[in-house]
Amino acid sequence: MLLIECPWCGQRDQTEFHPHGEAHIARPEDPDALDEAAWGDYVFFRKNPKGLHYERWVHSHGCRRWFNVMRDTVTDHIHASYKPGDPKPELPITADGGDTTGTPKT
Amino acid sequence: MNRYSIFSLLRNAVNYHQDWQRAWRSPDPKREYDVVIVGGGGHGLATAYYLAKECGVTNVAVIEKGWIGGGNTGRNTTIVRSNYLYDESAGIYEHALKLWEGLSQELNYNVMFSPRGLLHLAHSVHDMQEIGRRGSAIRLNGIDSEFLSPAQVKEMVPFINLDCRYPVMGALLQRRGGTARHDAVAWGYARAADDLGVDIIQNCEVTGFRIEDNVVTGVDTSRGMIGAKKVGCVVAGHCSVLASMAGFRLPVESVPLQALVSEPIKPVLDCVVMSGSVHAYISQSDKGELVIGAGSDLYNSYSQRGSFDVIEETVGPVVELYPIFSRMKMLRQWGGIVDVTVDRSPILGTTPVKNLFFNCGWGTGGFKATPGSGHVFAHSIARGEMHPVAEPFSINRFNTGALIDEGAAAAVAH
Numbered sequence: 001m002l003l004i005e006c007p008w009c010g011q012r013d014q015t016e017f018h019p020h021g022e023a024h025i026a027r028p029e030d031p032d033a034l035d036e037a038a039w040g041d042y043v044f045f046r047k048n049p050k051g052l053h054y055e056r057w058v059h060s061h062g063c064r065r066w067f068n069v070m071r072d073t074v075t076d077h078i079h080a081s082y083k084p085g086d087p088k089p090e091l092p093i094t095a096d097g098g099d100t101t102g103t104p105k106t
Numbered sequence: 107m108n109r110y111s112i113f114s115l116l117r118n119a120v121n122y123h124q125d126w127q128r129a130w131r132s133p134d135p136k137r138e139y140d141v142v143i144v145g146g147g148g149h150g151l152a153t154a155y156y157l158a159k160e161c162g163v164t165n166v167a168v169i170e171k172g173w174i175g176g177g178n179t180g181r182n183t184t185i186v187r188s189n190y191l192y193d194e195s196a197g198i199y200e201h202a203l204k205l206w207e208g209l210s211q212e213l214n215y216n217v218m219f220s221p222r223g224l225l226h227l228a229h230s231v232h233d234m235q236e237i238g239r240r241g242s243a244i245r246l247n248g249i250d251s252e253f254l255s256p257a258q259v260k261e262m263v264p265f266i267n268l269d270c271r272y273p274v275m276g277a278l279l280q281r282r283g284g285t286a287r288h289d290a291v292a293w294g295y296a297r298a299a300d301d302l303g304v305d306i307i308q309n310c311e312v313t314g315f316r317i318e319d320n321v322v323t324g325v326d327t328s329r330g331m332i333g334a335k336k337v338g339c340v341v342a343g344h345c346s347v348l349a350s351m352a353g354f355r356l357p358v359e360s361v362p363l364q365a366l367v368s369e370p371i372k373p374v375l376d377c378v379v380m381s382g383s384v385h386a387y388i389s390q391s392d393k394g395e396l397v398i399g400a401g402s403d404l405y406n407s408y409s410q411r412g413s414f415d416v417i418e419e420t421v422g423p424v425v426e427l428y429p430i431f432s433r434m435k436m437l438r439q440w441g442g443i444v445d446v447t448v449d450r451s452p453i454l455g456t457t458p459v460k461n462l463f464f465n466c467g468w469g470t471g472g473f474k475a476t477p478g479s480g481h482v483f484a485h486s487i488a489r490g491e492m493h494p495v496a497e498p499f500s501i502n503r504f505n506t507g508a509l510i511d512e513g514a515a516a517a518v519a520h
Contacts, residue, residue, distance in 0.1 A: 001414050002405075015415050019405035021359060040505030044357035044448055048346035050408045073360075076409045 005081045006059045007067050016061040022046050023054045023068040024088060050074060054088055057081075107301035109214050129293060130174075130300035135307050138333030139167045141487055142325055143340060144312050144348065146170025147179040148288070149465060149472065150340035151295035151306075152480020153487070155213075158302035160481075161488035166304045167334075169327060171311040174296050175289040178342045181442035182473040183365050183399040185378055185389065187224045187283035188249055191240045194498040194510050195451060196247040201495055202478025203282060209477055215294030217286050218392065223377040224283030225254070225262065227427075229272045233383055236513070237278040244280075252279045262377055263428075270426045272384050285378060285389055291476055315352045315462070322352070322462040338463045338487050343408065343443030345466035354458045356466065357448060357504040362441040363402040363470050364412040364420075368434045370394030384423035396431065398424060402444060402470055412441040444470050449509040454483055455492060455500040463487050464501070 002014040028034055028042055047053075053073045058066045070080040070089055080089040108114060108127045118126055141157055143150045146168045157163040171177075186206055188199035210216050228234045237253070244251040254277040256268050268274045296306055307329070314326040315337070324333040339348050349356045371394050380387040385401040400420035403412045417439065425432045446469040447453060453467035465483045468475060482493040492500065503509055 014413060021406070036505040036507075040357075040507075041355075044504040045355045046346075046357070046359055047350070047355060048359050048406060049350070050344070050347045050360075053406055055406065071405075073406050073408050076407055 002076060002078065004057065004069065004078065006062060006065070007081055007083045008063050008065055009059060012059070012062060016059060017057045018060040020056040020058060020066075022048075023056045052079075052091070056084075107214075107297065110216075129297040130306050133305045133307065135167060135169075135310070135327070135329055135332050136305065138324070139305070139335075140165040141336045141338065142166075142332060142334035143168045143338045144325065145177075145339065145341040146174050146292075146296070146306060146308065147177050147340065147342060148291045148295065148476040149342075149468075149479045149483070150338075151292055151299055152476055153338055153340060153465070153483045154304045154306075154480075155295045155299040155302070156481045156484035157488060158299060158304050161484055163488055164303040166299075167332065168296075168299070168304060168306045169310050169312055169325065169332070170306070170308045173308050174306065175292040178442045178444070178472070179292045180289050181365070181440060182288055183387070183389070183397050184285045184288045184391075184473060185224070185283070185380075185387070185399070185471075186219065186221075186286050186474040187280050187378075188474070189224070189226065189240065189244050189251060189278065189280045189283065190512060191243050192510050192512055193247060195512050196244065196249060197495045198452075198478050198482065198499070199475055200247070200249050200478075201481065202475045205477035205481060206286065206474075207282075209286075209291075209294070213294040213298045215290065215297060217290045217294050219284070219286040220392075221282050221284040222389075223262070224280045225259065225377055225379045226278040226280075227259070227274050227379065227381040228276045228278070229274065229381070229383050231275075234275050237276065241278045250280055250282050252281070253277075254279050263375065263379060265374070265428060265430045266379075267427055267429055272381070272423055272426055274427075283378065285391075287392075288473060291473075295480070312348065312351075315459070317352065317459055317462075320458075321460040336461045336463070336487055336490075338465060338483060340465045340483070342466065342468065342472065343445050345445050345464060349457075349464070352457065352459050352462060356445075356453065356464070356501070358445045358453070358467050359406050360408055360443050360445050361402045361405065362407050362409060362412040363444045364400040364416055364439065364441045366398050366400065366417065366421075366436050366439040367391070368396040368398070368431070368436050371396070371434070374430075381423065381427065384427075386420050386423040386427065388424060388428070395437070396434065398436075402446070408443050410441045410443060444468070444472075446470065448504075449511045451510040451512045452479070452499050453501050454479070454486065454496040455502070457501065461490075
């Protein structure tokens with residue numbers, strides 16, 4: 001069970017929220033100008049990373065507002081949650097040069 | 107390979123079972139293979155077996171990160187059925203079911219396929235309409251399917267509570283559906299493939315692909331580079347990880363899917379009962395445990411554990427529908443990582459990289475397809491173009507829009 005921080009309401013139980021997949025995917029400016037490959041790529045294809053994932057959540061049983069979460073998909077550890085429109089947060093770099101996920105710097 | 111039979115059993119019994127041959131070898135990887143299969147689960151081993159058996163390609167390696175039967179093959183709820191709505195799905199799942207029916211003889215290995223009948227319950231008017239439509243579509247495809255009244259359901263499962271919070275209004279029955287022993291499927295295919303000359307290389311993780319001029323030439327592994335003329339990736343939940351190594355993305359998201367088993371009890375339930383709209387399906391294993399399949403989490407994760415609320419949402423309806431199970435202890439609970447596509451249908455196809463094939467996206471219901479998936483994927487790899495049964499499942503469908511929107515995939519509401 002995840003404990004998720006809504007940027008407006010604070011920490012709440014995961015069951016109050018609903019996830020909506022990868023964040024920071026901009027809708028194409030002119031969809032009519034795209035071919036099948038580009039449109040399909042926008043609608044369906046995802047990074048689905050094993051590691052850091054930037055994703056959208058909605059506080060569906062709370063304030064009903066959307067926000068973004070930075071979460072590690074291996075450990076489910078949530079590193080940050082931030083309002084839509086805010087820039088992607090960076091992971092703090094640890095003293096040995098790796099990041100806080102334990103991944104050594106390459 | 108020493109064939110298993112009543113005579114080999116007697117011979118070895120006399121010898122105190124000391125002379126059984128190992129089921130498959132543990133060879134060192136060769137420098138190069140005609141085909142390398144990444145992923146030693148049921149689908150990958152079946153692919154290797156049919157490549158060697160039917161396509162004449164015996165210079166094949168199956169590379170497995172862990173051990174045979176240790177991944178999703180050993181984590182599913184062992185259900186086999188082919189009661190799907192669309193023609194394309196009926197094509198591949200019924201192809202698989204027909205292979206299941208002769209699989210133990212084919213492999214000389216008891217996969218314990220048990221066509222004990224599979225019920226799909228309907229709890230609402232909408233559910234009744236859904237099974238009405240799907241049941242008729244299944245019959246039009248020549249696959250067995252029967253509509254049952256609540257009284258007929260009660261006859262098959264006498265202790266079911268028809269009039270509860272989730273009233274049972276009817277059911278769809280596939281008598282040829284049932285269960286199989288999941289690890290035995292992997293072991294049986296591994297043994298039979300090994301006998302045909304396939305190298306099964308365990309504890310060997312693929313770390314990258316060798317790609318020259320957009321043509322795959324081999325794989326980098328934890329045991330060094332292994333050359334390959336063709337590569338087939340059959341890695342279920344981790345398909346996006348391999349795709350990113352090869353430089354492309356897939357229309358797939360990986361989520362945990364949970365299951366749980368109870369303490370063993372005497373035989374009480376002799377069929378599989380699925381209940382899509384309340385996310386509960388249940389069968390009883392030959393050991394006597396109730397095997398309960400839960401829903402999947404909605405967020406991407408590779409953590410192999412799911413949320414407690416998903417378990418609660420499953421166990422609640424189970425207790426409502428089957429009050430006699432309410433005081434049973436659950437012994438084990440686990441999660442597997444499943445690769446879910448948006449239309450809940452699998453992906454079998456060529457990729458942007460030449461000679462690199464992917465078989466993935468089976469989501470929450472890949473086990474039942476194991477023999478059929480391996481069979482058509484083997485033929486596709488050998489010929490270099492997709493088998494007609496596999497063709498509709500290309501990655502390209504997410505660009506053309508020809509989706510196979512299969513609500514029956516996990517037989518769960520989505």
